[in-house]
Amino acid sequence: MTMPACxxxxxKTVEEAVRILADSGPEAMIIAGGTDVVPNLQMKLFTPxxxxxxxxxxxxxxxxMVAGGALRIGALNTLTxxxxxxxxxxxxxxxxxxxxxxxxxxxxxxxxLGGNLCLETRCLWYNQSYFWRxxxxxxxxxxxxxxxxxxGGARCWAVWSGDSAPALLTLDAEMEIAGPRGSRRLPLAKxxxxxxxxxxxxGRDEMVTAVFLxxxxxxxxxxxxxxxxxxxxxxxxxxxxxxxxVDRNGVCREARVAVTAVNPAPLLVNEASxxxxxxxxxxxxxxxxxxxxxxxxKPLTTSASTPVYRRDMLRVFTRRALEEAWKNGxx
Amino acid sequence: MNKELIRLKVNGEVHEVAVxxxxxxxDVLREDLGLTGAKRGCDDSSCGCCAVLVDSVAILSCVAIAxxxxxxxxxxxxxIAPPGTLDPVQEGYALAGGAQCGYCTPGxxxxxxxxxxxxxxxxxxxxxxxxxxxxxxxxGYMQIYESVQLAIERAQAREAAKPAPVGR
Numbered sequence: 001m002t003m004p005a006c007x008x009x010x011x012k013t014v015e016e017a018v019r020i021l022a023d024s025g026p027e028a029m030i031i032a033g034g035t036d037v038v039p040n041l042q043m044k045l046f047t048p049x050x051x052x053x054x055x056x057x058x059x060x061x062x063x064x065m066v067a068g069g070a071l072r073i074g075a076l077n078t079l080t081x082x083x084x085x086x087x088x089x090x091x092x093x094x095x096x097x098x099x100x101x102x103x104x105x106x107x108x109x110x111x112x113l114g115g116n117l118c119l120e121t122r123c124l125w126y127n128q129s130y131f132w133r134x135x136x137x138x139x140x141x142x143x144x145x146x147x148x149x150x151x152g153g154a155r156c157w158a159v160w161s162g163d164s165a166p167a168l169l170t171l172d173a174e175m176e177i178a179g180p181r182g183s184r185r186l187p188l189a190k191x192x193x194x195x196x197x198x199x200x201x202x203g204r205d206e207m208v209t210a211v212f213l214x215x216x217x218x219x220x221x222x223x224x225x226x227x228x229x230x231x232x233x234x235x236x237x238x239x240x241x242x243x244x245x246v247d248r249n250g251v252c253r254e255a256r257v258a259v260t261a262v263n264p265a266p267l268l269v270n271e272a273s274x275x276x277x278x279x280x281x282x283x284x285x286x287x288x289x290x291x292x293x294x295x296x297x298k299p300l301t302t303s304a305s306t307p308v309y310r311r312d313m314l315r316v317f318t319r320r321a322l323e324e325a326w327k328n329g330x331x
Numbered sequence: 332m333n334k335e336l337i338r339l340k341v342n343g344e345v346h347e348v349a350v351x352x353x354x355x356x357x358d359v360l361r362e363d364l365g366l367t368g369a370k371r372g373c374d375d376s377s378c379g380c381c382a383v384l385v386d387s388v389a390i391l392s393c394v395a396i397a398x399x400x401x402x403x404x405x406x407x408x409x410x411i412a413p414p415g416t417l418d419p420v421q422e423g424y425a426l427a428g429g430a431q432c433g434y435c436t437p438g439x440x441x442x443x444x445x446x447x448x449x450x451x452x453x454x455x456x457x458x459x460x461x462x463x464x465x466x467x468x469x470x471g472y473m474q475i476y477e478s479v480q481l482a483i484e485r486a487q488a489r490e491a492a493k494p495a496p497v498g499r
Contacts, residue, residue: 001374001375003353003354003355004353005332005351005353006332006352006353007332007352007353008352008353008396008398008399010399031396031399033394034394034395034396034399035376035391035394038355038376038393038394038395038396039374039375039376039394042374042375051353051396053396053399055399080388103376103377103464104379104463104464104465105389105442105460105461105463105464106379106382106389106390106391106442106464106465107376107391107464109388109389109390110390110391110394110395232463232464233377233463233464
């Protein structure tokens, strides 16, 4: 496969980058690590006139404690840097657990947190060469007008295949987004739109600059479980992140469960907090939450694995992750 | 597309090449600089054959745009030891049967080099994780892990054989 011809812009500041994005409109595309963007460019899923290389913007990298005890992780921090960060390791174990499963070490050395939070959605009918797609007349998301996954509907079901987003959802993370009118903050849960085509609430002239993890979620015990074909490198086919606060009597004080790779967005399981808070561990309770996770996840035939298996693993992972997190939570 | 003059520091040498701005690092290394050690395997960032070191960190040159790496120190498999000599990592792979068809070998050598530079004495588990981005369809990986362990021994032996610093 070949790269589509394009120019590369190299802004030195966020303001400059945003100006280029605003001036170029749909012709511009941000590139950082390149692990998601470049293969997609080669498949001609995008044909931008200008690639905006944001790597030279130094202000976009750095893992720092900010006022009030929140942790700020720059959009350009690589996934390896996050896994290796003592600040993240000691305060937000669920994030380390999830990020350590993203692709393999080579991809994690290049891929950035901002990139992982803005991944392109994936589908069997979309992530294919131009030749392959053209032979089938395209799909709803690209070059066509029918969704081959759900032919009756007018909605794109390409899945959200990020691993860091569900973990960050369980930590009540916030995005920092820069645009022509300055910087804004947005809860991560509102960033994802659950639509395979318009996947994130980000304007064409905006870019993610950082992620904030609030001080109140420091120390939440958590972990991430992921289904994939090859355990060393693949995208998730289903994933569950769990974060709990458990007091010394074993009573749950705060709980979040999030699922990924089974919808066009990473989603919190809403019933989980309500049902778990104030309760002690019991297999029945955990099973009930696992059933709620299944109702939140709606896997369709968007990948090489069957929806039935992915759904079932969602239940197994939720049960397992809750049990493990609960046990770790008891001092 | 107009070409752009870019400057790359590869294996300690500065090269100026005129390339399209979107040209991939792997293609510039192979086609413009004649460094054919890094290989194109999967072409979509999942096999590790194209690995090179950028500022001592192993990356995939098949998804890196060359013009974005102008300030970096790039090392390819050709540059891990001075010409005519072998790095302990290369000795380990040669002696323990870590290479069969050889296509994936440059990627493994680069990732092993990066691992040992950070952790001179990794555990088997650390070796397995560090090489988990690299696919090999010949060896079954066991010989590769043995090669890394042999490389560690040979590096240690070289270290021990060095003459004591003057003045002691």
